[in-house]
Amino acid sequence: MEPIIEIVNYTWKYPDTEKPALDGIDLTIMPGEFVGVIGPNGAGKTTLALSMNGLIPGQYHGIKLGEVKVLGKEVEEYAKGELQRHVGMVFSDPEAQFTAMTVEDELVFGLENLGLTRSEIKERLEWVVELTNLERLLNKPPYEISGGQKQRVALAAVLAMMPEVMVLDEPTSMLDPLSRKRIFEVLSQLRRTKKHTIIMIEHSLENLIPLTDRMILLSDGKIVSNENTRIFFQDAAVQEKGVYPSEVIQYFHSLKKQGWYEDEIPITLEESVERQEKLLAALNSASHQRGV
Amino acid sequence: MNKTLLGYVPKESPIYEVHPFVKLFFLLVVSLFPLFVAAPEWNFALLVFLLALMFVCRIDMRTLRIYVPVAISMGTIILLSYTILGGRHAEFQVIATLLGFPIYWERLRDALVVYFRILPMIATMVFFLSTSRERDVIVAMRSIKLPFVVTYVFAMALRSAGMVLEDFHIVRQAEQARGFDTTGKSLAYKIRKYVMYMIPLFALSLRRAEEFTNALVARGYSFTGKAAQVKRADYILTHYSYKIHDYIFIILIASAFILLVYLSLGLGYFDLEKSLFIQWLHQLVS
Numbered sequence: 222m223e224p225i226i227e228i229v230n231y232t233w234k235y236p237d238t239e240k241p242a243l244d245g246i247d248l249t250i251m252p253g254e255f256v257g258v259i260g261p262n263g264a265g266k267t268t269l270a271l272s273m274n275g276l277i278p279g280q281y282h283g284i285k286l287g288e289v290k291v292l293g294k295e296v297e298e299y300a301k302g303e304l305q306r307h308v309g310m311v312f313s314d315p316e317a318q319f320t321a322m323t324v325e326d327e328l329v330f331g332l333e334n335l336g337l338t339r340s341e342i343k344e345r346l347e348w349v350v351e352l353t354n355l356e357r358l359l360n361k362p363p364y365e366i367s368g369g370q371k372q373r374v375a376l377a378a379v380l381a382m383m384p385e386v387m388v389l390d391e392p393t394s395m396l397d398p399l400s401r402k403r404i405f406e407v408l409s410q411l412r413r414t415k416k417h418t419i420i421m422i423e424h425s426l427e428n429l430i431p432l433t434d435r436m437i438l439l440s441d442g443k444i445v446s447n448e449n450t451r452i453f454f455q456d457a458a459v460q461e462k463g464v465y466p467s468e469v470i471q472y473f474h475s476l477k478k479q480g481w482y483e484d485e486i487p488i489t490l491e492e493s494v495e496r497q498e499k500l501l502a503a504l505n506s507a508s509h510q511r512g513v
Numbered sequence: 514m515n516k517t518l519l520g521y522v523p524k525e526s527p528i529y530e531v532h533p534f535v536k537l538f539f540l541l542v543v544s545l546f547p548l549f550v551a552a553p554e555w556n557f558a559l560l561v562f563l564l565a566l567m568f569v570c571r572i573d574m575r576t577l578r579i580y581v582p583v584a585i586s587m588g589t590i591i592l593l594s595y596t597i598l599g600g601r602h603a604e605f606q607v608i609a610t611l612l613g614f615p616i617y618w619e620r621l622r623d624a625l626v627v628y629f630r631i632l633p634m635i636a637t638m639v640f641f642l643s644t645s646r647e648r649d650v651i652v653a654m655r656s657i658k659l660p661f662v663v664t665y666v667f668a669m670a671l672r673s674a675g676m677v678l679e680d681f682h683i684v685r686q687a688e689q690a691r692g693f694d695t696t697g698k699s700l701a702y703k704i705r706k707y708v709m710y711m712i713p714l715f716a717l718s719l720r721r722a723e724e725f726t727n728a729l730v731a732r733g734y735s736f737t738g739k740a741a742q743v744k745r746a747d748y749i750l751t752h753y754s755y756k757i758h759d760y761i762f763i764i765l766i767a768s769a770f771i772l773l774v775y776l777s778l779g780l781g782y783f784d785l786e787k788s789l790f791i792q793w794l795h796q797l798v799s
Contacts, residue, residue, distance in 0.1 A: 302735035
């Protein structure tokens, strides 16, 4: 299978900056993968996202070295507006990405750009509205709805275009826990279909981990770690790299360090409950054998 | 209630039975009416008609009170410009002298004519903005096949106005939160310190513009190139269709305009010489 995104020795430096935002990145993403990108602020996550969508170098000035290929073609080789039909992008500030006066127009805008007919647009609109639960908001101005609803609209607007790749740049950073949960529910449904390749930059690891196939850690413009999600969090030194995994993962690392636990570190809440039960059962059994 | 550009109109309002293009057509044509009418009483009648139309369309008439100070200030400026600041004209009839300035009958009359022309024009605009949402404006423009770019830029201008106001509010609150308050200060001080608002507002506007461009590009929109040549479906128009009454309204408005132009330019109706109000006023001030 051919990679959907292939980044080779890629460096990007913004004008008037000392260091490049991305420095010698090598990354390959396969179709259908759900990749999480994490790292501290200023690590280069957004620059990476913009590079995959072609906004860099298209909309920004800077110096580029290396290759960023999407569907086997260098991003600069795409005609204006063409790459964005393959790679959709959801920004962190939902309000910054609205282009229309009502939610419905917002959802339809990208579809009209694709040149779809009215019946095709209607079909996709119905699908995406149902998926993201936006029926009641269609006639409202997008800037008058709640933050969570705004981000769902932004996600739906990209989703409706059915891009092969979706890049989500901290889409839940401005949302309350409930709204965040709703966004992740939609992403969870998308993940099950495996129709889209999803690259998600996110700080909310407890929500991100269960969805991702792979986790990439960026720091100072470099890829520090690029592993299968399960393997990624087995490393006890992950915190030293600037990642703060969920408390459940930290708890099991702590147990392992103290010799109470030897198995694989659980990465989701469900797994950890299961492991904890086994651990307690083993402790009980040991206590009984010792006659305590 | 449905939010419109200038307020709220109940969902039951009959205005929603009308196609957005009819409203735009009404605005564009009826606002020209006063240009062909010099007699103030006819323009006043048009103003009354427009107010009645607003009432029928269930616009909250109380909101119109905000335009009263505007109308008064505008009237004052026009009156001052035409009378005291209107210059000296030996051929005109002097009806009074104020602070050494001669007040001419002709200048007073012209001020009234202009004022009564502007009032119905503003009322037409208020009627349109009070009964239309941004979307209606866009639909109206697209239904007459205006290029997408034109309608889009117009829509964005409408949206930007709201965003700038919102940003201004945020900046002002942020300044106030840090102890900056102009309450009770002189106007000169307020104007001088206005820069405190303008600099962050300007920076925010630049950022918004950049974000907005990125959003457009990210959705596959392009002003030039192959992507810009895509035939747009104008899906928004599927929600609107012309009904028989829309055609009737369009014909009525157009006929009224043609008749008005004929009566005015062809037969000389609505001239000042035939204005009963002007004749009465002339007698009064003479």
